[in-house]
Each structure stands twice: as structure tokens, then as C-alpha cells.
Amino acid sequence: xxxEHPVTILTEEECWARLRAEEFGRMAYHLADEVHxxxxxxxxxxxxxxxxxxxxxxxxxxxxxxxxxxxxxxxxDEENERAWSILARGKAxxxxxxxxxxxxxxxxxxxxxxPKHNVVAIExxxxxxxxxxxxxxxxxxxxxx
Amino acid sequence: xxxEHPVTILTEEECWARLRAEEFGRMAYHLADEVHxxxxxxxxxxxxxxxxxxxxxxxxxxxxxxxxxxxxxxxxDEENERAWSILARGKAxxxxxxxxxxxxxxxxxxxxxxPKHNVVAIExxxxxxxxxxxxxxxxxxxxxx
Numbered sequence: 001x002x003x004e005h006p007v008t009i010l011t012e013e014e015c016w017a018r019l020r021a022e023e024f025g026r027m028a029y030h031l032a033d034e035v036h037x038x039x040x041x042x043x044x045x046x047x048x049x050x051x052x053x054x055x056x057x058x059x060x061x062x063x064x065x066x067x068x069x070x071x072x073x074x075x076x077d078e079e080n081e082r083a084w085s086i087l088a089r090g091k092a093x094x095x096x097x098x099x100x101x102x103x104x105x106x107x108x109x110x111x112x113x114x115p116k117h118n119v120v121a122i123e124x125x126x127x128x129x130x131x132x133x134x135x136x137x138x139x140x141x142x143x144x145x
Numbered sequence: 146x147x148x149e150h151p152v153t154i155l156t157e158e159e160c161w162a163r164l165r166a167e168e169f170g171r172m173a174y175h176l177a178d179e180v181h182x183x184x185x186x187x188x189x190x191x192x193x194x195x196x197x198x199x200x201x202x203x204x205x206x207x208x209x210x211x212x213x214x215x216x217x218x219x220x221x222d223e224e225n226e227r228a229w230s231i232l233a234r235g236k237a238x239x240x241x242x243x244x245x246x247x248x249x250x251x252x253x254x255x256x257x258x259x260p261k262h263n264v265v266a267i268e269x270x271x272x273x274x275x276x277x278x279x280x281x282x283x284x285x286x287x288x289x290x
Binding site: 024026027028029030033034035036037038039068069070071072074076083085087089 | 169171172173174175178179180181182183184213214215216217219221228230232234
């Protein structure tokens with residue numbers, strides 16, 4: 001990456017490798033006419049789906065009523081002035097039976113330790129990732145401490 | 146916070162304090178019939194709006210066509226096994242004239258150092274925040290390294 005090309009496009013394989021290494025993301029979804037966003041603890045299963053658990057509630061309700069979702073995972077590395085972001089679009093479905101039980105083998109850590117019996121899988125239809133060099137324009141005109 | 150109450154609800158003032166201290170969030174928005182999500186470098190202005198810059202493109206187009214957006218900011222503190230997330234809902238608008246110029250005084254660092262002439266402000270209508278104790282259920286059944 002040079003000063004003139006501060007953005008690197010990640011390959012699909014690089015995107016999957018980073019998704020597998022992370023466990024927190026954010027899902028955007030429709031609920032009635034509203035757009036919602038929620039943090040999600042997820043894992044990638046052996047069919048390259050983004051899988052998460054959820055209790056009964058708006059998050060689950062949203063993906064049942066409208067399966068189209070968007071998912072985002074990112075990391076900001078302040079020290080090295082780098083950041084990357086991966087965006088996925090896909091269809092969410094509730095897993096049943098053996099597929100749902102297979103989720104027990106995934107490393108899923110919920111943000112809240114309450115029972116979450118429903119397993120949702122997002123079948124990814126679009127995937128893109130970018131890595132950035134962080135720009136700090138204000139350093140030119142803000143006083144330094 | 147005790148083992149039985151692993152979630153703390155943040156007050157509105159606590160939410161604003163954390164929003165002011167952060168500079169990266171993610172915005173979810175409608176674009177045609179699709180839900181989209183994008184990472185955003187933002188700042189809080191003196192009218193308690195979430196302000197960001199954007200070049201011409203889908204991000205801007207989305208909020209012009211449908212002003213209802215959702216915004217998320219979070220932080221995961223692995224060391225202390227804590228995480229928090231703030232969710233905001235609001236109406237996005239493009240700022241013009243003096244209001245747009247005022248954005249020059251905000252600490253806005255775009256993820257890509259390309260010209261971004263449009264200034265968008267999200268008027269927050271709903272705000273909530275939660276802090277979690279991270280649960281690690283798999284530690285009970287996964288081998289420890």
C-alpha cells in the first residue's frame with residue numbers, strides 16, 4: 001500500500017480467513033419498515049455460513065420476517081494506523097434439527113449469558129472486504145497535546 | 146454487576162459520553178428494498194447529532210432516499226471480559242452552508258483519505274446502551290491450551 005493507494009481490496013479467501021478469526025460482528029436487518037442493527041457473536045460453519053444463537057426477541061423476529069440481512073466485521077489497529085472492514089450480505093434462516101445441534105460445536109460466545117435456543121445461519125450471497133490506511137487530517141490543524 | 150446480572154443498562158448521559166469518546170461506528174440504512182451497513186468515522190456535534198462526512202456514493206444516496214437509520218458503536222475489552230454496545234436510531238440529513246462548515250471543527254477522520262464534501266448529521270431519536278460481562282460457555286467443554 002502506498003500513500004496514493006490507501007485502500008486494499010481483500011480477496012474472498014482473505015475475507016473468510018478474517019471472519020473465521022473474529023467472533024463479534026454487527027447485523028443490520030429489517031423489522032417492519034425500520035432498519036435495525038445489533039451486535040452479534042458469530043462463528044463460521046463448515047458450509048461457510050455465519051451462524052449465531054439468539055433468544056426469542058426482535059433480532060430473531062426480524063430475520064424471520066425479512067431474511068435479507070447485512071453483516072459487518074471490522075478491526076481498527078490504532079498502533080499501525082490500519083483498519084479493515086468486511087461487509088457481507090445474505091439470507092438468514094433458522095436452523096432446525098441436526099443442523100441446529102451442529103452449532104454446539106462452533107465457538108459461539110453470547111454477549112449475554114442467557115439461554116439462546118434458536119440458531120440462525122446467514123447464507124452469504126455477497127462478500128467484500130477492504131483494508132485502509134487511517135488518515136489523520138486533523139493533525140495538520142489541531143493543537144498537539 | 147454480579148453473576149446473576151451480567152448486563153448493565155447505560156444511562157443516556159453515559160451513552161453520550163461514550164459516543165463522544167469514540168470515532169468509529171457502523172450505520173445501517175435502507176437502499177431501495179435492501180438493508181445496508183457501513184463503517185463510519187463520526188463525531189458528536191454541539192447539538193448532540195452524530196456527524197460524518199461522505200463522498201458521493203451509495204452511503205449518501207441511502208440516507209437521502211430514506212432518512213431512517215440505525216447506528217451502533219461498541220467496544221470489547223477482552224482483558225477485563227467486558228463489552229458494551231450503544232444503539233442509536235435517528236433521522237439523517239445532509240447539512241448545508243454554515244452547518245456543513247461547522248463540521249470542519251469536529252474531529253472527523255475518514256477511513257479513506259479521499260475528498261468527502263458532503264456532511265451528514267443524524268438527529269438521534271432513540272438511544273440505548275448496555276454493558277455486558279462476556280460469557281464463555283465453551284470453556285466448560287473445550288480443551289484448554
